[in-house]
Amino acid sequence: MIVTEGLTKRFGRVTAVDGVDLAVPRGVRFGLLGPNGSGKTTLVRMLLGLVHPTSGTVRLLDRPMPRGAGAVLPRVGALVEGPAAWPHLSGRDNLRLLDAAGRGSRRRGRRDRVEEVLRRVGLGAVDRRPVRAYSLGMRQRLGIAAALLRGPELLLLDEPTNGLDPRGINDVRELLVELNAAGTTVVLSSHLLSEVEALCTRVGVMDRGRLVLTEDLDVLRAPTGRVLVRTPDPAAVVGLLDGQVVGRDGDELVVRGDDPAELNARLVAAGIAVTGLTAQRRSLEQVVLESTGAGSDQVDGGRT
Template sequence: MNESGAAASVGGTGRATLGDPADLAIETHQLVKRFGHRSAVDGINLAVPRGSVFGFLGPNGSGKTTTIRVLLGLASASSGNVRVLGRDMPQALASVLPDVGALVEGPGFYPFLSGTGNLMRLDAADPHAPSSTRRVRVQDALERVGLSHAAGKKVRAYSLGMKQRLGLANAMLRPRKLLVLDEPTNGLDPQGTREVRTLVRSLAAGGTTVFVSSHLLAEVEQMCSHVGVMSAGRLVAQGPLEELRSAGQAHVVVQTPDVDAAARVLTRLGLVPGDAAGTGLTGGNTAVMATGINGHFPEAIVAALVADGVGIRGFTVENASLEERFVSLTGEGFDVVG
């Protein structure tokens, strides 16, 4: 990663592109957004492939929501270039936004209207929405987010999770080329979270690019194909999820009754022995974990263990989790909502 935050793939430098710029749904070049003397977004080069589910991660105050607001024309950039769906922003705002659905900073609705009434009114305010199909599209959107049973209920009686679902339905009232979702699973129970995850995947399978800002790393790992990580206004990494994981330290896990002997061999190989369960290297715990593979082939590690008489009940090499990579890149935990 370089200090400008330019990273078209994990560790990449220069302008953020992934092949032909026409293959990108979102592209920024040295995007800066200042508030007074403070740079909330500091020269980021973002590259979001078309058809991807792109997870946008970062600690509180890292610049995620500010970036989204600039992308959608809700805030102006201090400097740099922005392209959305292949067109320059904000010059092409009027032609781009009809193809973009968004749920940003929580949904806002008329509390005295029903779910159906809110969506009907919002759709009527969209000059690009055909009135002839309005009722059918509203019913379809409510069904897709699991709100058909509450369609006639006033929104003031909705829970936070139901309002979040209604916000998703509003974003999908018309076919979109790009969906921008800020914390889409906020307030949802586990079943609702799974449903949103399935919905996002189905949208991407149909060709819609989905840009998801979230602090729930486990959800991002299950939902997203690509990830970008923000820290202090800079984009410190981005690229395919698997590349981001594999760029971190791998773990070697050895299942063995010979814990002390295994630890000695791993140390000799330049690996750092530890314990997979966090309880120390004891004979009562047969899972020995070593951080880093240190250039060794897995079979060479196994051969060294066997040569020293270590009994092996199991051997695996695990890539770093997204949480581990997030902490290593930002130096912070992951309870983030920025």
């Protein structure tokens, strides 16, 4: 679906994207993570042909970019660096104009297409007020609606929940899961760990222009080989398990072991009360912190 090799973009002395080799297979929900300034948006813009790379190659839907943009972009929905709109027009009129400008678009069914995407993003009951009177969250929903107009095979969304309240974030998450289940590949760029962790099946982590990690989320959050045990009698657990206890915080202990059920049976057989027991997993936050260096807003040899 997406393949880049050695993709690099320099702006003067600043290298915004540095030798990125990325492969996004069809059908996934891919989260591109990284702090502001790490190169995420520049990478997405190069994927769409909006920015030409200094070096390296991009293939989108099996075609080279930007040379294949004419054939590729009608099959792609995108929201990059915030939604664009004619501010004096209503949301409906904006979408009708966008649909009319689309390559191969037909007038027949246009009204239904516009009403359908407005409904899907929660703007079905919006009135005819101009977009300049919309809240930031409404503008963001309208931008997502525009990305859905053509029934895309691939969605590229840069910070799609920016400006949305918690209900709106949940609505967008459910919509993207629904679209993905119907066959749309979703690529989401965000600096919000919680957003990516809740939605995506595979993640890539960018740090100062480099792609430092790409992996399935389930693999990254696999059990660590330790079990978290909560008990009102931690001293008894320490006494029973001897050297297996590797950490303690109040009534919670970290115990070496791969089988929580076996450990629970052993504690119960010894007459020790257990109030909580779970396999320890790394959080996505831990994974990102281990993979990245200093924040992208720090000055380092001409990079910002």
